[in-house]
Amino acid sequence: MTADIKDFYYGTPMQDYEYGHLPVELVPKEVMDQYNLYELASNNKVYFEIQKGMPGLKQAGIIAHNRLKEHLMKYDYYPCRFTPSLWKHKHLPISFTLVVDDLGIKYVKKETAEHLLDALKKQYEISTDWEGHDYLGLTLDWSYNTTPKHVTLSMPKYIPEGLHKLQHPTPVKPQHSPAKHTIPTYGAKTQCADNTDEMQPTLPEHEIKYVQKAVGISSYYASALDNTALMALNDLAAAQAAAKQSTKDSLNQLLDYLATHPNAKIRYYESPMILQIHSDASYLSAPKARSRAAGFFFLSNNPAQPIQSELNGTIHVLCKIIKSVVGSAAESEIAAACLNSHEAIPMRNTLEELGHKQPATPMQVDNTTAVGFMHKQIKQRRSKAIDMRFYWLQDRQQQQQFSAHWKEGINNLADYFSKHFPSSYHQQKRSVCLHIPESHHRQPSTNMIQASQQPPSATRGVSLQRGL
Numbered sequence: 001m002t003a004d005i006k007d008f009y010y011g012t013p014m015q016d017y018e019y020g021h022l023p024v025e026l027v028p029k030e031v032m033d034q035y036n037l038y039e040l041a042s043n044n045k046v047y048f049e050i051q052k053g054m055p056g057l058k059q060a061g062i063i064a065h066n067r068l069k070e071h072l073m074k075y076d077y078y079p080c081r082f083t084p085s086l087w088k089h090k091h092l093p094i095s096f097t098l099v100v101d102d103l104g105i106k107y108v109k110k111e112t113a114e115h116l117l118d119a120l121k122k123q124y125e126i127s128t129d130w131e132g133h134d135y136l137g138l139t140l141d142w143s144y145n146t147t148p149k150h151v152t153l154s155m156p157k158y159i160p161e162g163l164h165k166l167q168h169p170t171p172v173k174p175q176h177s178p179a180k181h182t183i184p185t186y187g188a189k190t191q192c193a194d195n196t197d198e199m200q201p202t203l204p205e206h207e208i209k210y211v212q213k214a215v216g217i218s219s220y221y222a223s224a225l226d227n228t229a230l231m232a233l234n235d236l237a238a239a240q241a242a243a244k245q246s247t248k249d250s251l252n253q254l255l256d257y258l259a260t261h262p263n264a265k266i267r268y269y270e271s272p273m274i275l276q277i278h279s280d281a282s283y284l285s286a287p288k289a290r291s292r293a294a295g296f297f298f299l300s301n302n303p304a305q306p307i308q309s310e311l312n313g314t315i316h317v318l319c320k321i322i323k324s325v326v327g328s329a330a331e332s333e334i335a336a337a338c339l340n341s342h343e344a345i346p347m348r349n350t351l352e353e354l355g356h357k358q359p360a361t362p363m364q365v366d367n368t369t370a371v372g373f374m375h376k377q378i379k380q381r382r383s384k385a386i387d388m389r390f391y392w393l394q395d396r397q398q399q400q401q402f403s404a405h406w407k408e409g410i411n412n413l414a415d416y417f418s419k420h421f422p423s424s425y426h427q428q429k430r431s432v433c434l435h436i437p438e439s440h441h442r443q444p445s446t447n448m449i450q451a452s453q454q455p456p457s458a459t460r461g462v463s464l465q466r467g468l
Contacts, residue, residue, distance in 0.1 A: 001105045002135045006125040008101035012053040012064045021045040075119040082349035104135050149270045159262040162217040168255045175256035177423040179232035200244035211243045214251055226264035228433055230319040231417055267435035268313045273356035276300045277363040280414035281336035283329040286321045293322050293336035294418035318343055319417045324387055333370035334390045360400045366409035374404045
């Protein structure tokens, strides 16, 4: 179920008051007249005292959090140690997340949920949704009576409304590629970074603002649902501060892609909640001789057989430029594995705090040198120049927090998020990364190879218990 705390930030009393002022011309005339503020104005400004939390007040969040914590501790609720915004009860089988003022509640019996709601209602005004259909702008369609149980996430109005705000025209023809595909040159003896965009003039300020606004609107949608747009957004986010004409052209292509596919869906199936990772990198694929890291995180059923495990849904996709300049393709793969491992640690902690014990997290890599490095199975010569921070991976392998294994690149689901591909490949992979309604009747694939080579079913998954 989900719930919402009304005026969670606005209604929080402050122990120490703050003070501010507004120019008279920014205050509506009817407000000035109603409260006779003209007589109180000084230096053409209206001065005021802030006694409760309000938008723009930097400490409003921590004040509201501390007040909630103090109140719920009376009823034996406490925030988890390692996961911000995750709360549990000392004795009852209930947990909930709090994001701004939205609660996502996971419970076993209705009585335990009512215990939490009764505690909250003694200090706050609460609205509830026992079916849990809406949370953080997402529409959740739960199915407890099917085999396997599942939930489908969507945001049907987000992209149409966002494109309307941007006044982006409907594309003349469908766009199935979120970014321009650069055909690789095979067999080149020298690999050089492409920096031709730096020769273009920077866009006017108002057009840069437009690019930044469009990237902001698209980012949440891509992070929450349509992960196929993440690679294009990664490029745009890196270039938006000094956007060129090529940046605007890339943005228009991305918006055409989102207009063509405006309602992405992800379906999560029940599983034992065992975290697994596919890690990949692309060498010298970003400007200024940078490389890219990608990671595909999902929850699976068979941790003892990571190569033959059942494909379940992406709970997170990493798609970013590696900050350090790496010296080889192998080093880029090691750097990507390191970044993915850093991302996985808080996920492991969250899963364990929710009661899902985690074994060594399987990590699939398609570079034998990277796997040998992590397992200390290779004798280093030229590779001794690898950044010392990456040796952290060897320590975590020995501590059995991660377990890296090799499998060929065609079966690595992170490969899609590390480089640009032609439209035909995007159309093929979209049904792997997202839920396609036409195939919702098919069962999840039980083999990674089948999932990557055949039109897959809606194979996305988390454990479903009553509640979130």
